Amino acid sequence: MAAAHDETGALGRRDFLGVAGAGLVCTIGGRALEVRTQADAARADVAAAALPKPPGAMSAPPGSLPVDRLTFAAPGPQPGGVAREHWIAARTVRWDPAPSGRDAWMKRRIPGPRSFRAYVYQQYSAGFAAPIGPATMPGPTLEAEVGDTLVVHVRNADERLRQAITLHPHGVRYNPEYDGAYLGDFTRAGGFIAPGEEFTYTWEATPDSVGVWPYHDHGPNHTLNTFRGLFGALIVRPRGAPKPDREYVLYLHSFPPPVTGRARAFQCVNGRTAAGNTPTLTAKVGDEVAIHVIGGDSNHHTFHVHGHRWPDAAGRPVDTPTVGPNEVVTARWREDNPGRWLYHCHVFAHQDAGMAGWYIVDP
Amino acid sequence: MRAAHAVPAVVAAALLATSAPAAAIDYPPPGDPGPVVQNPRGKHRTLFVCKRSTKRRRCFRSIQTAVNRARAGDTVKVADGTYNEGVILKGPAKAGLALIGNRKHPRRVLLEGTGLKTSDPHSQNGVQINGASDVTVNGFMAQNFRANGFFAVNVTGYLLTNLVAKRTGAYGIYAFNSIGGTMSRSEAYYNNDAGFYIGQTPKQTRPRRSLVTRVAAWGNVIGFSGTNVKYTTITKSRWFNNGVGIVPNALKTEKFAPPEENVIVDNDIFWNNFNYFPPQPVPFQFKGAATGDVDYPTGVGVLLFGGQRNTIERNRIFGNYAVGVGALEQVLLKFDLATDPRLATRTGATADAFELQANVVRDNAFGAAGADLNGRDLFYDGTGKGNCFAGNTLTAGLNLPVDNSTFAACTTPAAANVPNPAAQATALSWATADPTHEVAWVRHPHKPIAGLTPLEHCVLDAGGGCQGQPQ
Numbered sequence: 001m002a003a004a005h006d007e008t009g010a011l012g013r014r015d016f017l018g019v020a021g022a023g024l025v026c027t028i029g030g031r032a033l034e035v036r037t038q039a040d041a042a043r044a045d046v047a048a049a050a051l052p053k054p055p056g057a058m059s060a061p062p063g064s065l066p067v068d069r070l071t072f073a074a075p076g077p078q079p080g081g082v083a084r085e086h087w088i089a090a091r092t093v094r095w096d097p098a099p100s101g102r103d104a105w106m107k108r109r110i111p112g113p114r115s116f117r118a119y120v121y122q123q124y125s126a127g128f129a130a131p132i133g134p135a136t137m138p139g140p141t142l143e144a145e146v147g148d149t150l151v152v153h154v155r156n157a158d159e160r161l162r163q164a165i166t167l168h169p170h171g172v173r174y175n176p177e178y179d180g181a182y183l184g185d186f187t188r189a190g191g192f193i194a195p196g197e198e199f200t201y202t203w204e205a206t207p208d209s210v211g212v213w214p215y216h217d218h219g220p221n222h223t224l225n226t227f228r229g230l231f232g233a234l235i236v237r238p239r240g241a242p243k244p245d246r247e248y249v250l251y252l253h254s255f256p257p258p259v260t261g262r263a264r265a266f267q268c269v270n271g272r273t274a275a276g277n278t279p280t281l282t283a284k285v286g287d288e289v290a291i292h293v294i295g296g297d298s299n300h301h302t303f304h305v306h307g308h309r310w311p312d313a314a315g316r317p318v319d320t321p322t323v324g325p326n327e328v329v330t331a332r333w334r335e336d337n338p339g340r341w342l343y344h345c346h347v348f349a350h351q352d353a354g355m356a357g358w359y360i361v362d363p
Numbered sequence: 364m365r366a367a368h369a370v371p372a373v374v375a376a377a378l379l380a381t382s383a384p385a386a387a388i389d390y391p392p393p394g395d396p397g398p399v400v401q402n403p404r405g406k407h408r409t410l411f412v413c414k415r416s417t418k419r420r421r422c423f424r425s426i427q428t429a430v431n432r433a434r435a436g437d438t439v440k441v442a443d444g445t446y447n448e449g450v451i452l453k454g455p456a457k458a459g460l461a462l463i464g465n466r467k468h469p470r471r472v473l474l475e476g477t478g479l480k481t482s483d484p485h486s487q488n489g490v491q492i493n494g495a496s497d498v499t500v501n502g503f504m505a506q507n508f509r510a511n512g513f514f515a516v517n518v519t520g521y522l523l524t525n526l527v528a529k530r531t532g533a534y535g536i537y538a539f540n541s542i543g544g545t546m547s548r549s550e551a552y553y554n555n556d557a558g559f560y561i562g563q564t565p566k567q568t569r570p571r572r573s574l575v576t577r578v579a580a581w582g583n584v585i586g587f588s589g590t591n592v593k594y595t596t597i598t599k600s601r602w603f604n605n606g607v608g609i610v611p612n613a614l615k616t617e618k619f620a621p622p623e624e625n626v627i628v629d630n631d632i633f634w635n636n637f638n639y640f641p642p643q644p645v646p647f648q649f650k651g652a653a654t655g656d657v658d659y660p661t662g663v664g665v666l667l668f669g670g671q672r673n674t675i676e677r678n679r680i681f682g683n684y685a686v687g688v689g690a691l692e693q694v695l696l697k698f699d700l701a702t703d704p705r706l707a708t709r710t711g712a713t714a715d716a717f718e719l720q721a722n723v724v725r726d727n728a729f730g731a732a733g734a735d736l737n738g739r740d741l742f743y744d745g746t747g748k749g750n751c752f753a754g755n756t757l758t759a760g761l762n763l764p765v766d767n768s769t770f771a772a773c774t775t776p777a778a779a780n781v782p783n784p785a786a787q788a789t790a791l792s793w794a795t796a797d798p799t800h801e802v803a804w805v806r807h808p809h810k811p812i813a814g815l816t817p818l819e820h821c822v823l824d825a826g827g828g829c830q831g832q833p834q
Contacts, residue, residue: 077775126676127596127626128572155572189568196520196543197569198594 041258048163048221054187061185072175074202081147087124089157097273104276116260119228137271139232144205155198164192171213172203181218209236212292245287253296273354280358291331295323302346338363393540394517403436403459413442443471449485457495464502476508488514534560543571553646557588563617564593604818606661608635613669613693620716622670632664634682660794669693671720681731684804689742693717719747730758738805744787745769
């Protein structure tokens with residue numbers, strides 16, 4: 001591994017390109033690590049676990065600016081809005097990306113062993129009293145209307161990896177206290193939630209927040225832990241706007257070898273691979289259907305639904321739009337075409353490796 | 364002390380009465396529980412304790428001897444039997460230690476306090492953990508200790524599980540000045556103060572939450588008490604047949620007032636009508652409060668006595684004769700903070716620590732769908748700000764105030780809280796001007812619950828417990 005670094009600890013260009021194709025690049029504590037194997041991932045975990053708690057911006061570390069010492073209050077909802085409260089625990093779980101053991105589209109067996117240690121955001125009841133349902137990937141979808149605040153209690157409930165995590169949102173408004181990002185010496189409280197700790201983020205749903213957005217870990221080991229499954233979505237609607245009859249969030253992503261220990265990546269939708277394991281979407285003729293697609297790894301994906309077209313942002317009909325890392329595209333239509341349909345990423349190497357699923361439309 | 368205050372003496376007495384810590388007990392001095400620590404790493408040993416060694420296994424005769432030999436991260440396994448000793452785990456050298464008795468049958472590993480000399484520090488607590496973080500105590504019963512059954516102080520993290528605490532001088536299962544921890548699958552009864560207690564939680568930016576789950580407290584003066592308790596979730600538990608069920612409270616006798624950010628969710632809180640006041644016999648040595656002149660209110664399910672950003676949600680609350688859920692500002696602390704400018708600095712209290720703020724009471728089911736009514740479902744004196752009520756199923760047909768004027772709905776912007784001095788005075792009089800301790804009661808018939816018998820007045824049985832109650 002040392003050969004991959006120059007004297008500054010950075011990866012050389014050639015090394016970077018090599019890693020980018022096969023694994024991950026993680027920078028932890030100022031050190032760039034190439035992560036090609038599970039052993040590499042374990043070393044990254046050790047490095048992340050060894051990071052000391054940041055002193056806090058208020059301690060005026062070298063290089064700090066006056067803005068680093070600003071303090072911020074938690075915002076409240078606008079008149080007519082409400083505070084929508086969520087309790088989310090981050091924890092590792094054993095995860096099988098293909099519980100059926102089969103690819104129902106390709107009629108093939110997916111050999112084991114397939115399970116590995118994933119990392120999830122899991123919804124809990126108030127006070128982290130009990131989990132609400134099983135662990136899922138993505139984590140709970142957080143919904144709000146313009147004028148609301150999202151009050152999100154995040155607990156680092158993992159006892160194995162012993163490293164800090166966060167929850168960083170896109171799309172909503174927040175002050176630096178609730179950014180949920182590790183910033184080295186300038187990290188605020190919400191940017192380093194150590195094992196056993198919890199932090200409460202408060203975000204505002206503003207008029208320009210309307211849409212669908214990702215959230216994910218942005219702690220000191222964010223790349224590896226996001227690839228392990230620490231991601232989810234939030235939806236902000238105009239006040240009083242109705243929900244579509246059928247609404248789905250689909251994360252297109254992969255579990256690479258450093259996460260799984262296998263030779264090849266699992267190409268996944270929402271943490272599962274291959275039709276029959278990935279979400280089976282359903283609708284009836286006449287339903288308004290919205291499918292929000294988020295790019296969840298370092299690749300670009302193209303989202304295709306057989307038998308359907310929908311307008312893009314410019315109003316032009318599309319059926320295979322591109323979605324990049326942490327970008328979101330929404331496919332939305334009034335259903336008029338019953339049958340069994342496929343949806344899949346149209347990057348061939350992805351679709352044939354499992355990034356596909358069923359869409360069932362009843363008459 | 365009460366004479367120094369402008370509030371009426373009877374009011375002060377009532378306020379002092381609620382869950383004052385048993386300060387007369389010889390506790391270790393509180394310290395800084397420190398940062399979260401990693402679990403001890405390396406190779407750990409298992410030490411055995413039993414009443415008689417065998418050829419196959421030699422063991423220590425006393426638990427304390429084994430604990431003294433154990434190092435951080437080791438396990439001490441204790442065989443069934445009665446051990447006439449209290450155990451002390453002190454300092455970081457005992458961090459991560461696991462003290463394991465009989466997890467399935469904790470009563471079979473009995474720590475007995477009877478007969479221990481008063482001067483012996485081991486007579487105070489069944490197990491005391493002081494400054495040793497992440498200790499596990501699993502599978503024991505402790506009874507007849509002068510102070511507490513199981514007691515963790517100055518620690519970051521603990522697991523107290525599968526325990527039974529009976530007839531102690533103060534608290535059954537107790538954590539003080541500590542950060543994070545779990546009390547679970549345990550039972551506490553016949554304790555002179557609270558069955559379960561968490562107090563003086565240090566303020567934290569990224570808190571470690573404490574969890575009280577799947578426990579039962581009955582026959583105590585209070586089921587759960589928490590002076591200045593914070594970041595604690597109480598859930599999936601039964602609080603019944605106590606004088607009061609659950610009382611988070613703000614007091615100046617402990618640091619870091621007020622109680623904050625606690626969640627009381629999915630509990631059964633019922634029949635808390637145990638009138639333990641003399642001259643009626645009680646199954647413990649009734650000492651009164653350490654602060655003197657104790658008149659604990661009885662017949663109350665949950666009482667917020669001061670408190671901020673606490674949530675009481677989705678509980679089943681029934682058969683409490685005075686009130687199901689009450690909320691009362693801490694009048695005495697309000698006076699103290701106003702008249703003693705150094706009090707806040709000295710104790711780490713906030714300037715508004717007396718005030719009720721942003722507490723939410725929602726989605727609770729009162730009165731068992733009409734089958735087991737509370738005397739009143741709700742009481743709130745209307746003081747403070749941001750306190751609200753929503754989605755509760757009320758059945759008693761009676762609240763305090765009777766016009767329901769203080770029960771602000773949960774809206775945005777928050778509906779104003781409107782103080783009701785008459786309601787406050789009425790509630791205080793329940794605890795202060797009533798030698799029977801039952802004047803507030805509005806009795807209703809109880810619905811039967813298999814295996815349980817309501818406890819209102821104790822008639823002692825041959826074993827020193829109350830007739831009709833479990834042993």
